[in-house]
Amino acid sequence: MLKEDLVENTKWQDEQFLEDTAELLKALAHPARLKIIGYLASGKKCVKHIWEALDLPQPNVSQHLSILRNRGILGYKREGSIVCYYIKDKRVLELYKNLIQED
Amino acid sequence: MLKEDLVENTKWQDEQFLEDTAELLKALAHPARLKIIGYLASGKKCVKHIWEALDLPQPNVSQHLSILRNRGILGYKREGSIVCYYIKDKRVLELYKNLIQED
């Protein structure tokens, strides 16, 4: 993206974009939810593995998963008695990559 | 960034990274503050121009500016009787570019 594009860009005038983007960022703006994203960045994982790996109480993780799921950030698939989550929103993966960049 | 890097990446285990990043995202996760970032993306602007351009009450904008300033996202410079703000944190500009990308 060129600097000119940024100067001429008028996305910030689009209230719908602002609201949607703020919602997206709000969903990500929590240590536990970022942790979930980071853990899922390497691929689909089931709920039990998630809360065990993250060392957080199961209901708490479940709440955060539902927030991320409801905002369309995560997708899930039931596989028998277990449920596996994955990052559905590609933009979020890009954002996360951006965030872990050292600079 | 290669996919392997994402698989092997362990940033999500770094509690300090999680907290700092969540703070950063929380600061951005508001329509008015995103609007400010978008407006400033094209360069330094003074406060009056900001709240006029954004069509928001002046004290409200000032509060949002102080949030962004206190988190080190914005810098400012007094020029006589007016104060001008600019995006200081380069990561935020990168993030914003990422967010306005159509996909």
Place this chain on the structure above:
DNA sequence: ATAATATATTCTAATATTCTCAAAAATAGT
């Protein structure tokens, strides 16, 4: 049907965020 395992939902108390309005600083010009 019952038990065991895996996951989700609901409620509550504590805390944080948000907006609005009023008042207070800071600066410049007269």
Place this chain on the structure above:
DNA sequence: ACTATTTTTGAGAATATTAGAATATATTAT
């Protein structure tokens, strides 16, 4: 010093978010 302009700060109520406990649901095996 007085006034106008610009910007910041504070108090208040309204709303939202959070963790944690208790409970509920779904699936599988016996």
